[in-house]
Amino acid sequence: MTNIELGGDTINAPLADAESTVYEQPLNERLRTFLRLDFLYSQAIYHNDKASSWGSRAAMTSLIDMLAIATRGDVRSDVLKELERNITHLAEYQSHPNIDVARLRALVGNLQRLRTDLGSAGAAWLQPLRDSEFLAAIKHRSAIPGGTCEFDLPDYYFWLNQPDSLRMPTFVRWLGLLRPLCDAIAELLWLTRQNGRASEQLAGSGVFNINFDRDTPYQLLRITLPANTQLYPEISGSHYRCNLRFLEWPAVDSRPKQTALDVKFMLTCCP
Numbered sequence: 001m002t003n004i005e006l007g008g009d010t011i012n013a014p015l016a017d018a019e020s021t022v023y024e025q026p027l028n029e030r031l032r033t034f035l036r037l038d039f040l041y042s043q044a045i046y047h048n049d050k051a052s053s054w055g056s057r058a059a060m061t062s063l064i065d066m067l068a069i070a071t072r073g074d075v076r077s078d079v080l081k082e083l084e085r086n087i088t089h090l091a092e093y094q095s096h097p098n099i100d101v102a103r104l105r106a107l108v109g110n111l112q113r114l115r116t117d118l119g120s121a122g123a124a125w126l127q128p129l130r131d132s133e134f135l136a137a138i139k140h141r142s143a144i145p146g147g148t149c150e151f152d153l154p155d156y157y158f159w160l161n162q163p164d165s166l167r168m169p170t171f172v173r174w175l176g177l178l179r180p181l182c183d184a185i186a187e188l189l190w191l192t193r194q195n196g197r198a199s200e201q202l203a204g205s206g207v208f209n210i211n212f213d214r215d216t217p218y219q220l221l222r223i224t225l226p227a228n229t230q231l232y233p234e235i236s237g238s239h240y241r242c243n244l245r246f247l248e249w250p251a252v253d254s255r256p257k258q259t260a261l262d263v264k265f266m267l268t269c270c271p
Helices: 029-048 053-070 075-091 101-120 133-142 154-160 164-176 179-194
Strands: 002-006 020-026 197-203 207-212 220-226 231-237 241-248 263-270
Touching: 020 029, 020 231, 029 053, 029 075, 029 164, 029 179, 053 075, 053 133, 053 154, 053 164, 075 101, 075 179, 101 179, 133 154, 154 164, 179 220, 179 263, 197 207, 207 263, 220 231
Parallel strands: 002 207
Antiparallel strands: 020 220, 197 263, 207 241, 220 263, 231 241
16 A cells, blocks of 8 residues: 655646546545536537437437536636636746746636636526526426436427427527536636646555645546556545555456556646
């Protein structure tokens, strides 16, 4: 079993490539929400682009899940605060030597644009989606296994069988209301990953423990493994301490077990 203490030094995190797999673990509730919304937004775009009734059905499921998250708390306010925090933080680097000022200004300008777009949406930005009886019926029936079948929601079935040229733009309009939020989240997640502190580590007998410096809170943990490995990490903990166990993947019908081997991996801690 290996233990490390993490301080506040930060270096640029290496990007994953086609020969590696990255596993991410959020270390606070805000980032957990951001990652879920980013995942669902990407999934909705992917399925809608399939240009089929089944693709629209899958995209709608993602949209309903996004609404459930976005209406549960003041996510918009959290994103605006994070944008403002990053703009202020980056602006402090303008006077530092060896800084690409043009690139820095472009980055700050992009964050300011995202802040303006999201702020302009207003406090009632999701009201059109909340007021839609059509979407409300789908959301209600989605809680029932198979509850959106044609005999449960004939109007939904009718819409799904409309020509792609009519159905897809409607969904894009709905998803467009969430776009300012999701574009901002995508940029914030990119910045978080780019600011990660990366180091090569060894998990003795497949176990690794991390104790974080409380004066330097981290938001995201990233574990990078070779893509062809038969191992994956099981991560638990918080922004104070994390425990990693590397499990051997047997098959879908077998129970995974902790490896007895020492595991080399890339650990990236993102503030």
